[in-house]
Amino acid sequence: MSQESEIKCPSCGKWSKWTNKIDERCPYCGAYLDAPRLQYAEQNRLNTEKVRRDSYLVINETDDPIVQMFKQFVNWLRWATFFGISVIYFVIVIVVVLYGLVML
Numbered sequence: 001m002s003q004e005s006e007i008k009c010p011s012c013g014k015w016s017k018w019t020n021k022i023d024e025r026c027p028y029c030g031a032y033l034d035a036p037r038l039q040y041a042e043q044n045r046l047n048t049e050k051v052r053r054d055s056y057l058v059i060n061e062t063d064d065p066i067v068q069m070f071k072q073f074v075n076w077l078r079w080a081t082f083f084g085i086s087v088i089y090f091v092i093v094i095v096v097v098l099y100g101l102v103m104l
């Protein structure tokens with residue numbers, strides 16, 4: 001079975017084969033055949049990077065020792081909060097499962 005299908009180019013309107021690749025281009029005009037999906041994927045990638053960059057304070061060598069300690073504390077607090085929420089969620093799931101078993 002072939003994965004190929006036909007797609008109409010959003011730019012020039014000509015039909016061409018495509019293999020459902022996200023960055024496939026029109027063979028006639030070179031436009032991306034699935035620009036919204038490509039944009040969405042790119043946006044997603046950028047967002048993930050941004051979240052990763054913003055979620056922790058960068059500790060610079062040139063920072064004041066107090067500032068470094070403060071940043072380390074904030075980073076630790078953020079990590080602990082995330083970890084704590086995961087643990088609470090896990091405990092709730094366990095309790096619900098146990099409760100379900102008892103009720104049976």
Ligand SMILES: [Zn+2]
Nearest residue numbers: 009012026029
């Ligand atoms: Zn085209």
